[in-house]
Amino acid sequence: MLLIIISKSDKQEDIDFFTELYIKFYPIMKTKAYEITQDYSVTDDLIQEAFIRLIKKIPILKSLNSCKRSSYIVHTIRNTSFNYVRKYSNEKNKCTYGLLDEGAEYIADSQLSIEEKYNLKEEYEQLGSIIGLLSERDQLLLINKYILELTDTELSKAIDVPAANIRSYLTRARRRALKLFLRKEEDKDHDRSFR
Numbered sequence: 001m002l003l004i005i006i007s008k009s010d011k012q013e014d015i016d017f018f019t020e021l022y023i024k025f026y027p028i029m030k031t032k033a034y035e036i037t038q039d040y041s042v043t044d045d046l047i048q049e050a051f052i053r054l055i056k057k058i059p060i061l062k063s064l065n066s067c068k069r070s071s072y073i074v075h076t077i078r079n080t081s082f083n084y085v086r087k088y089s090n091e092k093n094k095c096t097y098g099l100l101d102e103g104a105e106y107i108a109d110s111q112l113s114i115e116e117k118y119n120l121k122e123e124y125e126q127l128g129s130i131i132g133l134l135s136e137r138d139q140l141l142l143i144n145k146y147i148l149e150l151t152d153t154e155l156s157k158a159i160d161v162p163a164a165n166i167r168s169y170l171t172r173a174r175r176r177a178l179k180l181f182l183r184k185e186e187d188k189d190h191d192r193s194f195r
Helices: 002-007 012-037 040-055 058-063 066-093 114-131 138-147 153-160 163-193
Strands: none
Touching: 012 058, 012 066, 012 114, 012 153, 040 058, 040 066, 058 066, 066 114, 114 138, 114 163, 138 153, 138 163, 153 163
């Protein structure tokens, strides 16, 4: 399908450029499409759709440096995937399973949107990277308490600290993690201001 669309271009240079992009970015695009849709059966279709959109942008893609071109392509597959998920999740949500249409509007939508899920995932990854910067004891405290959900007594046995001191150790570990998080956010804001 893609070869048919590419072959309609007049210039052999454009065909070669686009074929090279396809070969280079296919794995990245497949990964990004799967991250968003969680469905391997549609990833290739989404990649094809994204490349169809990109064909119209060949002059723009050629003018960009490699980093910006990569970002442009990743954003294209990201947006294409979000559009797909939004379209099909809306169709799925239209079925009320026997409820009257008047009653359906009063049911709360507790499901997160795709953008919210994706942003939440990015926040978890950022939090994980920050925890990795903490001392080993702080890492053990936070992971055992909030991920493994150990009680204070279980936690005191796991890290060999008196149970009476666990609360203060946790407070200090949370403060150090927050300090690192805020410092990382400041660095991001600082970097953005220079762009």
